[in-house]
Structures are given as C-alpha cells and as structure tokens.
Amino acid sequence: MKTSAVVFAYHNIGVTGIECLLQAGVEIKLVITHQDDPDENIWFGSVAELANRHRIPVITPDNPNQAEVINRIADLQPQWLFSFYYRHMLSPELLAIPPRGAYNLHGSLLPKYRGRAPVNWAVLHGEATTGVSLHQMVEKPDAGSLIDQQAVAILPNDTAHDVFLKLTPAAKTLLDRCLPLLLTGNIEPKPLDLAQGSYFGGRKPEHGRIDWNQSAWTIHNLVRAVAPPYPGAFFDSSGRRFFLLGSHYSGETAVHSGKVCIYWADSTDGGGRAMHGAIAEDGHFYADCADNKRFRIEQLSCDGIALDHSAFKAMTGDEPLSLND
Template sequence: MKLVIFAYHNIGYICIKELLKQKANIAAIFTHKDSKDENIWFKSVEKLARQKGIPVFTPSSKEIKSKVFFNKLKRLKPDIIFSFYYRYLLPQSILDIPPYGAFNLHGSYLPEYRGRCPVNWVIINGEKSTGVTLHYMEKKADSGDIVAQKRVPISFKDTALTLFRKMEKTAAELIRKTYPKIIEGKIKRIPQDTKKASYYGGRNPEDGKIEWDNSKESIYNLIRAVTHPYPGAFTYLNGEKLYVWKAQISKRKNRLNDLKAGTIVKVFPKRGMLVKTGNGYLLLKEVQLENVKTLKEARLFKKFKKYEGLELK
C-alpha cells in the first residue's frame, strides 16, 4: 500500500508521524515553503521528511495544477492520498488517481466550519466544542463524505493555541484508528448534511481590531482567538497601536452608562486595566504597545495608570 501525502503545520507533522508508527509506505510528501511574512511557530513537515529519508517537494499552487505535476504524481502510483492541513486545493484529476481514495483531515466537526481558520473562528463565535474530521476529498473544499470524526471540547479559557493542542491529539488518534480500516476496506462513507454546513474564509491581522461597542463576551472571545502565536487583537491609545494578549470578563455591574465604550475606567496595581464595553467591563491582563515589551500587573499599572478616563479606539 503506497501513500502520497500533502501536508503542512503541526497537524501535518503529527499525522505523518502516526502513519510512520504504523509502518506506512510513504512514497513522497508535498508541503509548503515557509513564508517570511508568517510567524512559523509550528513544526516543519519538510524537515521531518528529510530526517526519515522520504522524498519531499514544495510545489507552487500553479505547479499543482499543471500536467507535468499530474504525470509526476501518476508515476508514483499512490494507492491513497492524504492531505493534512495542506493549503492548496488539489485538482479533481489528482483526486481520481488513488484507487483507495484521497482523504483530507479538516480541523472542525464537519459540516460545521468548512473553509479556513476554523480553530480561530470557533472561539470567536463562542462555540462550546469543535472537532476533527477525516473525509473524502472532492473538488469543492471540505464537502466530501465523512470517514471518521471526533468532537473536541472548548473551555471558556481556551485560546486558539490550547485548543489546537487538543486537536493535534485528536487528529493523531483519528489517524491511528482509521488508517487500518482504510487499507482493509472497512470504512463507511457518511454524506455531509449540507443544511447544517457553514463556511468561513481566511483571516488577516487587520481582523483583530477590537470594537469596544461590542459585548464583553465577544471581545473576550476575539482576544483569546487571536492571541499568541497569532497576530493578536488590538486597539488604539492616543493613536498608538495597543495589542491585548490576555483579558478577563469583569463581573462588575454596568453602572457607568454615561461612559463611552472603550473608556479606561480603572487601572489596578495587580489585576489589570478595566475597560468599558458595550454591555459591561473587560479586564485587560496583558497588553503591549507596538515595538515594546508585553506589560502586566505592576508594570501595566505603572505605564497606564495615567491614562484612566481616556478612550481606547
């Protein structure tokens, strides 16, 4: 049984390691070149492939669609194709090559949250759970029949990173249990319910802008969804960009109705900076002015005490 894998990021790395534990015959791995404009906080699929002596390639999106690439892949004669967090859509001609099928592992409980950045979107939307799904690949992204999936709980304190760590473990477990069934021909195909499908697009750093008129819950969710290692939620203080890396919902009653949302109500020596929102207050625990070190507790108090009464915009 010969495999060809398209993979990137930690989930790609982890799923490949799981397949290697099962003595899978991986003929080739296709991955991405790391971008200089991206914070590369995750493990390298390319390095793993080289360490294991597996041929590895980094084709462009244009090359993927070429006849030359198709012929190259066909000569490899893969029985199965896997895609683990690979960022390019594979043409139908490639998906039709392996006799056992082409499978993608998606970071949500499909058909919910098809598309890009599901780990961030589920937190932004305040979901209580997400999941990991292995499904057949079709021309339309994330729409193929489901082979296996498992729910992953989201706690109110989870950030995108802590949730991603949970999903990594679940992804490895899913591959561990499902790969033997695929090669034995014992999997069942479950069509996705299109009526329950939702789709989300990619995110940019600019999407982290805080709108203080929103509820304290939605602002809190945004902050934990894009905190480290992601670009971060941000606001402006006196025209200077201020990142908010950690926050906590305040139980303080919404009594200061005459204050504008975004007003710095109080800066505490240890607790953080209390800010008015659309329906209450948010306590900012860790903040960072652009090109300055992150501040919290006493340092935050010392720097921002003088700004009480000013409005974040």
C-alpha cells in the same frame, strides 16, 4: 504488497498525520509541503524535517496543481492520497490519481466551519466544542463524505492556540482509530449535509480590529481567537495603535457604568477597593464594555511596546482610557 500514499501536509497536524500513516504501515512515496513564510510566526512542527528523518522525498511547489507535480505523483502510482493541514486546494486531476481515494483531515466538526482558519473562527464565535474530521476530498472544499471525527472542548478562556494544541492529540486518536479500518476497506463514508454547516474564508490581520460597541464576551472571543502566535486584536485611539494580546472573562459587572474604557485596577494604588466596592482588584488592566460587563486584559501594548501601570499612567494620568464613540 505494502499500501502506498502521497501526502500533502503542513503544521503540527501534518506531522502527526505522517507519523500515524507510518505507524499504520503505509509507504509514503512523496511529501508535498509548504516553504515556511519568513513573515509568519512559525511555532509549529516541521513536516519537511520529519520527512527528511524518514528519508521520504519532499517537494514544496508554489502550486501543487501544476502539470509537473501532477505527472510526478501519477508516475508514483500511489494507492492513497492524504492531506493534513495543507493550505492549497487540490485539483480534480490530482484527486483522480489514487485508486483508493483522497482524504483530508480538517480542523472542525464537519460540516461546521468548512474552509479556512476553522479553529480561529470557532473560538471567535464562542463555540464550546470543535474537533477534527477525516473526510473524502472532492472538488468542493471540505464537502466530501465523512470517515470519522473526534471532538475536543473549547473552554471559555482558551485561546485559538490552546485549542489547536488540543487538536493535535485528537488527530492522533482519530487516525489511530480509523486508519486501520479505512486501509482495509472496513469503514463506510457518511455523506455530509452541508446545509447543517457553515463555510468561512481566511482571516487577515485587519480582521482583529475591535468594535467597542460589542459585548464583553464578544470582544473577549475576538481577543482569544487572534491572540499570539496570531497577530492579535487591536484598536486605534488618539493616533496610537493598542493591542490586546490576551484576555480572561468571568462575567464580572463593569466598574464604570455606561462607560466603555480601559483602566488599571489595583487595590493598593487608590484604584481598587475604595473605587470598586467589594471587588478585590488584582493589578491588571480591565476593559469595561457596552453591555456593562468587563474582562481582564492579560497583556496590553501600545505602538508595539508592552504597557505596565506606570507607562499607562504616563499616557492617561491614571484616568481610564475612554473608548466611547
């Protein structure tokens, strides 16, 4: 008898999870996913489109824990339940349906970064490593015993988007390795020690506000954690809202000692070698920070309009934009 599952899935990892289950010979009786939010930047693959190509029924309930959904899944009598980047918590009633268990793929090395937006939080905190974890689902979020996990590196200038793109093939590697063992009952779950980990809630656009009292490394981590396709890091100055939509950190010393500011650095326009000593400037915006370090700004905008040197000069008179309190 072919083993069967019901799958809750969304995003690229949802697509990958379904593909891995099908490759492993699992019959997917139903896929539960989300309707795309028109206010969200949809840069990732469609679970619904994949399921439709494989003629798998799809539903998109606002609440997966309502009686109608629970009863429909119970009637299907799936042996397994899987969740791949699905955004809602599943009720104990749902988790109790499959006799062989319910399993979730989470975007961190559990027990670290339990909860929402694990990739963004890991980048924000300057982590050098994260990964994906397959674990048993229990009522408490991301707390069930671990099946397996796969690590990926976070490089110093990776954005959250860069890291997420690494997690998708890592998820395939993980599932290709552990699904055959899980499906045949030849893998032993390992309890998580939650005291060794951390839990984080969801992020909102306001969480991208920059505190210029922090170090260059800390601010750079915020910028890359929320860089597009996420909403971006921002600050307000003189009634204008500025967004930093990309950054690069290499540990350089700030140019304007004791001053927190943004400026254009180009050796060809009087703001380069003569002003900055031995530093060969490259025609970018930079931010000098409170710890006397600086980082390069890859894209700067003001009130929704991308800034170049001439637009910035028209605003500041070619003087640095002061960010000191």
